Amino acid sequence: MPNAAFALTIAGLTDVGRARSRNEDDFQVSIAGGFAVVCDGMGGHAGGDIASRKAVEVISGILLDHAPSDPIAVVKREDADRTQTDPAATEPAVRHALSVARSAVLQANRAIYELNLARGFSSGRGMGTTVAGLWRIPGTACMAVFHAGDSRVYRLRDGELRTLTRDHSLYQIWLDNGGRGTAPQRNIIVRALGTAEEVEPEVSVQTLMPDDVVMLCSDGLNGMLPDGVIARILRQESDPALAAAALVDAANAAGGMDNVTVVVARFAATD
Template sequence: MKATPPNQIHRLATGYAFGLSDIGLVRRNNEDNFLVDDALGLVIVCDGMGGHDAGEVASTEALALFHQFIAEVDPHAFHHEPRDDPDATLPGRYSAQSDGTAPQRTHPAITVAKRAVEHVNERLYAMNRSDMRPEGRGMGTTMTGLWRQPHSASMVVFHVGDSRLYRWRDNRMLQITSDQTLYQKALDAGITVNLPGRNELLQAIGPSPMVEPEVHRLTPRPGDLYLLCSDGLHGMVNDQQISDVLRNATPDALATCSHQLVELAKQHGGKDNVTVVLVWFDA
């Protein structure tokens, strides 16, 4: 399958979505890609890497492989959702990877999403190995997405790398995902000096045989707005500036707000490809 075409409002079963990707002002090609599947309730942003056209190949392949995996899932497996505090908004609270500090809830959609990410990684890693690229090298991609089935109250968030998912609710923006970078790891450890570069990834899909995605479940409310974006946005534009755009979003203004965010990134240098997808839930 091809990446989702931009400049198109998507009518989801529980809301609306609009996506836009731009090459920026410096790069020679766009290695970002995004996908919106109305029927599956699936939205993903990928930011590829690897030089030449390898990043574009990685992000495109990742979207196609994940989409195929989810499309082949038996929908009858999700008819009964467990009643276990579905509003798990903190990353890792009900993650598929437990550190032993939080109670685990087994939910079929979490298991499927985690396995889908692992499947994509296996395939991209195999492609790298077939090109005789050593482990840790070769093409790769970030992946950040949400999956809400048409009749589900909750949705699954899955995340690898440093693309991001934000939520706008009650006039407040919250970053849902956590950057899997050396920079963020240093900040989490309380380090404030001699920080590593912001773009040094701890994880990406493709370069290594194993990947540990952040996977958790949360429950949207009517009126929630979610922003998925590559680091071409959040690396150029600060949270306050992003918030100033999101506070004016309505279902009819998703395209306008998306264009405003992309233009902000370009006004602040546009050093990277920039991709934004806005998702508005009305149910």
């Protein structure tokens, strides 16, 4: 199907969970813009819900300004797992998209940081938020994946679930260093939006294939469910809205110890 185009179906859901009184998560999906964003706010009374909402607003607005206008061609399967993380090594459209995605996250960070300053919070204090997002790159068979913090992006391809992001957490650093000694708490984040004047998001490009399913989530999902359960639900439920609902229900059934937000996107060839 070298000339086929993708039809994108996408849906998301957020829930306060079983243990929290306030939902500090936020998300946005856009078929027209070809993107999804999930944010998990931090700060409690300092305004974690405000931080996540502001990040979603800023990033979504910028990506909508660069909405795709053409269908995307399907690439050969043998090229599907080639991932570009260096914008200088990619074609101009991809290089531009990676720059736009990075700029959107940086502008969101600046907006939240300035809100913290206006409220009298010093650097490192106040509200903040994680972010995880995907953006179907206009005119290509690729998507940009961007994140900061421990919200995640997963891909289900040919029944196999793969994590496309790596948590920016003290626990992940501990794992990367061999996991010796006492493990730190999993929720200690080392990179987030709004808590410092500068932040460096991770941005990469992933090739899309027919029937790829991409899932974004806050840690209220993967903190409650192992990857095997997530994969099983995504394999069983082909409709993105029903899959998102099933995942949220499963996280709550497992304890619901945090807010949980899930976005599920399916890329189907249209022939």
